Amino acid sequence: NAGVTQTPKFRVLKTGQSMTLLCAQDMNHEYMYWYRQDPGMGLRLIHYSVGEGTTAKGEVPDGYNVSRLKKQNFLLGLESAAPSQTSVYFCASRNPRSNTEAFFGQGTRLTVV
Amino acid sequence: AQSVTQLGSHVSVSEGALVLLRCNYSSSVPPYLFWYVQYPNQGLQLLLKYTSAATLVKGINGFEAEFKKSETSFHLTKPSAHMSDAAEYFCAVTRSYNTDKLIFGTGTRLQVFP
Numbered sequence: 001n002a003g004v005t006q007t008p009k010f011r012v013l014k015t016g017q018s019m020t021l022l023c024a025q026d027m028n029h030e031y032m033y034w035y036r037q038d039p040g041m042g043l044r045l046i047h048y049s050v051g052e053g054t055t056a057k058g059e060v061p062d063g064y065n066v067s068r069l070k071k072q073n074f075l076l077g078l079e080s081a082a083p084s085q086t087s088v089y090f091c092a093s094r095n096p097r098s099n100t101e102a103f104f105g106q107g108t109r110l111t112v113v
Numbered sequence: 114a115q116s117v118t119q120l121g122s123h124v125s126v127s128e129g130a131l132v133l134l135r136c137n138y139s140s141s142v143p144p145y146l147f148w149y150v151q152y153p154n155q156g157l158q159l160l161l162k163y164t165s166a167a168t169l170v171k172g173i174n175g176f177e178a179e180f181k182k183s184e185t186s187f188h189l190t191k192p193s194a195h196m197s198d199a200a201e202y203f204c205a206v207t208r209s210y211n212t213d214k215l216i217f218g219t220g221t222r223l224q225v226f227p
Contacts (some may be wrong), residue, residue, distance in 0.1 A: 004156075033215060040122060042203060042219035043157075050213050058214065090156060096212040100145050100164050102205075104156035 002026050006091050006105035013081045013112045021076040021108050023091030031094045032074040033058075033102065034066060036087040043090065049074055081112045115140040115206045119218035127226050132176075132191040134221045136204035139185065143209040146187040148178055151201045151220075160202070163187060165209055174198070199225045 004025045013019055023032065030051050035043040035058075045058030049068040063085060065077045074093075078085060088109050092102040120135040138144055145164050149157040161172025168180040174197075178189045187204060204218040 031213065035217070040219065042119075043217040045214060045216065048214065056213070059216075092157075092215070094215070100207070100212065101147055101159045101162050102157075102215055104149075104158070106156045107154075 004091055004093055004103050004105040006089075006108050008108060009106065010109050011111070013078075013110065015081060015083060015112060017081050018077070018079050019081065019110075020078075021089055021091075021110075023074045023076070023093075023105060025072055025074075025091075025093040025103070027093060027095070027103065028071070029093035029095045029103075030071075031096060031102075032068065033092045033094075034064070034074065034076045035090045035092065036060065036085075037090060037107075038087050046076065046089075081110075083112045086110060086112045115144060115208060115214070115216055117146075117204045117206045117216060117218040119204050119221050121221055122219065123222050123224065125224040125226060126194045128196055129193050132189070132194045132198065132223065134189040134202050134204075134223065136178075136187045136189065136218060137185050138187060138204075138206045140206060140208060144206050145209050145212065146178075146180060147205040147207075147215075148172065148176070148187075148189050149203045149205060149217075151203065153200075157203065160189070194223075194225045196225050196227065199223055 034046040047066040052071040094102040148160040
């Protein structure tokens with residue numbers, strides 16, 4: 001049982017480049033989330049989705065876009081990367097009806113130079 | 114809107130001492146509350162959760178937390194710290210219905226000294 005899988009695990013980007021982070025879950029969860037983790041700031045919610053084809057903004061959505069074309073996948077895109085987007089990104093999923101807690105991936109460490 | 118405040122970004126204890134990590138929440142409706150632990154270079158794993166059943170919740174690795182509505186608190190405790198408890202701990206909140214957003218605190222790093 002893989003749970004929540006994030007790819008890639010590490011990436012270095014140049015300012016202005018674009019990339020997509022992929023999150024895949026095999027638990028048939030309705031809700032999926034993207035967070036960023038920065039020292040002293042905890043986890044901040046970027047975007048989230050409550051079902052296939054739906055997305056919503058979190059606390060810090062600027063500079064990011066997301067898509068949920070399939071229930072099991074949640075993609076986070078950076079159209080034009082900036083050094084301020086250097087962070088560790090975590091994906092999570094949950095099913096609020098059967099279990100209320102979120103299950104996390106192992107994270108993607110992104111550096112923008 | 115819901116939020117959590119974790120008092121103390123760093124807590125240091127001696128091995129065998131009591132661990133107390135503080136979390137206060139704000140929510141316009143009855144909350145669900147969670148404590149997660151993060152070991153270095155890893156994702157987050159659930160320690161325990163409160164979902165409106167018993168107010169004293171027991172979790173893994175000997176941790177427990179008590180939901181106190183009058184104090185809007187959900188502090189995490191462990192009677193006797195172990196070296197392996199050194200990690201970062203996060204408190205999180207969501208609403209007990211329309212549970213879309215899951216909001217985290219800023220985290221508390223626990224150090225355990227021999």
